[in-house]
Amino acid sequence: MSMHGGGPMGRFSTDPDQVRANNAEAPKIENLLGRIAELFSPYKLTLIATVILVIVGSGLSVIPPLLIQGAFNDGLFPASGAPNLEILSVFVLSMIGIWLVAAALGVWQTYLTSSVGNKVMGSLRVRMFAHLQSMELAFFTKTKTGAIQSRLQNDVGGVAGVLSNTISSLLGSSVTVLASMVAMLLLSWKLTIVALVMLPFMVMLQRKVGQVRAKIAGKTQESLSEMSAITQESLGVSGILLAKSFGRQASEISRYETENKNQIALQVRLIMSGQAFFAMVMVFMSSIPAVIYLVAGVLILDQDPITVGTIVAFTTAQSRLLFPMMNLLQVSLDLQTSQALFARIFEYFDLRPTIKDPVTPSSMDLKQLGVIEFDDVTFAYPGSEADSEPTLKSLSFKVEPGQYVALVGASGSGKTTVSYLIPR
Ligand SMILES: Nc1ncnc2c1ncn2[C@@H]1O[C@H](COP(=O)(O)OP(=O)(O)OP(=O)(O)O)[C@@H](O)[C@H]1O
Numbered sequence: 068m069s070m071h072g073g074g075p076m077g078r079f080s081t082d083p084d085q086v087r088a089n090n091a092e093a094p095k096i097e098n099l100l101g102r103i104a105e106l107f108s109p110y111k112l113t114l115i116a117t118v119i120l121v122i123v124g125s126g127l128s129v130i131p132p133l134l135i136q137g138a139f140n141d142g143l144f145p146a147s148g149a150p151n152l153e154i155l156s157v158f159v160l161s162m163i164g165i166w167l168v169a170a171a172l173g174v175w176q177t178y179l180t181s182s183v184g185n186k187v188m189g190s191l192r193v194r195m196f197a198h199l200q201s202m203e204l205a206f207f208t209k210t211k212t213g214a215i216q217s218r219l220q221n222d223v224g225g226v227a228g229v230l231s232n233t234i235s236s237l238l239g240s241s242v243t244v245l246a247s248m249v250a251m252l253l254l255s256w257k258l259t260i261v262a263l264v265m266l267p268f269m270v271m272l273q274r275k276v277g278q279v280r281a282k283i284a285g286k287t288q289e290s291l292s293e294m295s296a297i298t299q300e301s302l303g304v305s306g307i308l309l310a311k312s313f314g315r316q317a318s319e320i321s322r323y324e325t326e327n328k329n330q331i332a333l334q335v336r337l338i339m340s341g342q343a344f345f346a347m348v349m350v351f352m353s354s355i356p357a358v359i360y361l362v363a364g365v366l367i368l369d370q371d372p373i374t375v376g377t378i379v380a381f382t383t384a385q386s387r388l389l390f391p392m393m394n395l396l397q398v399s400l401d402l403q404t405s406q407a408l409f410a411r412i413f414e415y416f417d418l419r420p421t422i423k424d425p426v427t428p429s430s431m432d433l434k435q436l437g438v439i440e441f442d443d444v445t446f447a448y449p450g451s452e453a454d455s456e457p458t459l460k461s462l463s464f465k466v467e468p469g470q471y472v473a474l475v476g477a478s479g480s481g482k483t484t485v486s487y488l489i490p491r
């Protein structure tokens with residue numbers, strides 16, 4: 068029993084390992100990136116404006132740490148001794164001004180990305196709906212209803228979110244990381260080395276924890292599918308009839324209970340493995356400034372003239388690294404998710420209806436309106452054995468408008484099949 072779209076841990080789970088597992092299931096589509104780009108081509112200008120806004124906004128956020136250095140060294144603790152309020156207020160006001168501008172740019176950029184994202188999603192939704200209307204009846208009989216709804220709701224719906232989050236956070240975070248590093252280098256290259264030397268350990272740790280979590284998440288997913296399979300089997304009319312007729316209720320309940328216990332244990336393990344990692348990252352990131360104070364002390368004793376302003380500004384710049392770094396780790400996953408979303412959408416667009424309307428339809432004979440005529444119709448269900456008898460063989464009949472016709476025959480003789488063939 069597959070778990071397409073839905074359930075407590077459905078496709079839109081925020082758990083990274085769950086997302087990874089879902090992405091792996093996505094269909095393979097040729098020239099995927101080209102086709103995605105095509106969808107966004109009507110909004111080129113808006114997208115370019117967004118990119119510029121993100122770069123300028125993130126770039127601006129590097130300036131305040133540099134201003135902090137000035138505020139400390141020239142405003143609060145100048146060489147003359149007493150604080151220089153005039154200089155200090157210039158620094159403080161410029162910092163506040165920059166934050167205001169950055170915030171305004173952020174709001175504007177969110178407006179642009181979300182409007183493009185929603186417009187693309189809106190047109191995809193209508194196109195998908197129209198395309199599905201053109202599919203033949205057989206498509207709907209062989210596709211699970213839930214699966215079609217999931218494409219329309221979850222996959223198309225996810226496009227807007229993915230666009231507004233993924234693209235802007237990819238750009239924004241990369242610019243912030245780069246800019247913070249530049250600011251750190253400008254302030255002190257020695258302290259920069261100390262701060263960055265510890266980062267690779269964190270990435271390694273993240274990988275390790277990710278692998279462990281992926282395993283647990285896989286098992287959790289399987290167990291959830293198993294539980295929903297049991298529910299569907301035993302809580303339907305036929306399942307309940309079977310259980311009641313054969314007195315199987317107790318064994319059904321115990322089957323469900325066993326799987327439920329397994330599920331609970333897995334969920335707790337999954338949550339705890341994430342917690343442990345998160346706690347370690349927090350301790351790690353918080354201890355970097357402490358280590359920097361220590362190294363700064365050593366540097367000052369070594370006659371390296373490092374100022375209080377530089378140390379404070381440096382730790383500020385360094386602390387701005389954490390969030391965008393974590394973001395970038397997340398974004399690579401989001402990018403895969405968005406590719407999987409688009410792949411599933413395009414897979415449906417690529418379905419060709421087996422019955423096509425002629426390019427130049429012949430005009431209708433209005434006198435024949437409402438007449439149903441089968442003229443030597445032979446029909447076999449696709450997938451039936453080649454040498455078996457077709458379901459309908461050389462069937463001919465005519466029903467005039469207003470006529471009542473009864474189809475009579477043994478079960479399986481093809482009455483429903485005839486009615487399915489009428490709408491094409
Ligand atoms: N979707 C399907 N795929 C393959 N074979 C099918 C499908 N639906 C029906 N059949 C087969 O086609 C034959 C005719 O089935 P159909 O449902 O048209 O019979 P019916 O006359 O409506 O029967 P009943 O009186 O039980 O409703 C049967 O042998 C059935 O097994």
Ligand SMILES: [Mg+2]
Nearest residue numbers: 479482483484
């Ligand atoms: Mg029937």
